[in-house]
Amino acid sequence: xxxxxxxxxxxxxxxxxxxxxxxxxxxxxxxxxxxxxxxxxxxxxxxxxxxxxxxxxxxxxxxxxxxxxxxxxxxxxxxxxxxxxxxxxxxxxxxxxxxxxxxxxxxxxxxxxxx
Amino acid sequence: xxxxxxxxxxxxxxxxxxxxxxxxxxxxxxxxxxxxxxxxxxxxxxxxxxxxxxxxxxxxxxxxxxxxxxxxxxxxxxxxxxxxxxxxxxxxxxxxxxxxxxxxxxxxxxxxx
Numbered sequence: 001x002x003x004x005x006x007x008x009x010x011x012x013x014x015x016x017x018x019x020x021x022x023x024x025x026x027x028x029x030x031x032x033x034x035x036x037x038x039x040x041x042x043x044x045x046x047x048x049x050x051x052x053x054x055x056x057x058x059x060x061x062x063x064x065x066x067x068x069x070x071x072x073x074x075x076x077x078x079x080x081x082x083x084x085x086x087x088x089x090x091x092x093x094x095x096x097x098x099x100x101x102x103x104x105x106x107x108x109x110x111x112x113x114x115x
Numbered sequence: 116x117x118x119x120x121x122x123x124x125x126x127x128x129x130x131x132x133x134x135x136x137x138x139x140x141x142x143x144x145x146x147x148x149x150x151x152x153x154x155x156x157x158x159x160x161x162x163x164x165x166x167x168x169x170x171x172x173x174x175x176x177x178x179x180x181x182x183x184x185x186x187x188x189x190x191x192x193x194x195x196x197x198x199x200x201x202x203x204x205x206x207x208x209x210x211x212x213x214x215x216x217x218x219x220x221x222x223x224x225x226x227x228x
Contacts, residue, residue: 043203043205044219045205045207046219047217047218050216097213101211103207103217104160105158107157108157108158
């Protein structure tokens, strides 16, 4: 069975600084997708960024980028120029290419941004 | 385009009762997935429906069931409620392909007393 682990329950960053959230996963599959979701206090889950396992190039979305290390099964999220609106719970998630829409989530990292 | 809607937003039930939650996906989306979110267990996958068929199922007891209608709207039912069923229930819709983005609804907060 696949598992996703986020070892940092809480993180804090100063506004305008950079922060990296860690995520590791375990799978025996070769074809899968990885995601980072943001859940603000409103509880609305929002997709931040996604990565296809077969792509070596790391995904980037504006201030958000990932460091995907397939051999190490590591998928970290880097947030540059942090803003107050980035404060939220961040979830790393795994989706197999063979299991439809099923997402397996990590336990989450609560990010606070200090002004 | 309207987002994913879930009704009701809040629900209070007592142990032993049953409950039905509803999810209306984004227009054109054929896949609806359900998740349970609790402080202790985190986010756990319940099941996914695609074109009225259950495509995937998580590790939940048979008290948890669902269905999807021809208009892609989905309902989730929990029978014989237990205190541990208190949670935020999220649904997500997508076009159905594994790469397609899942759009989440605001959730239904269920409290079992």
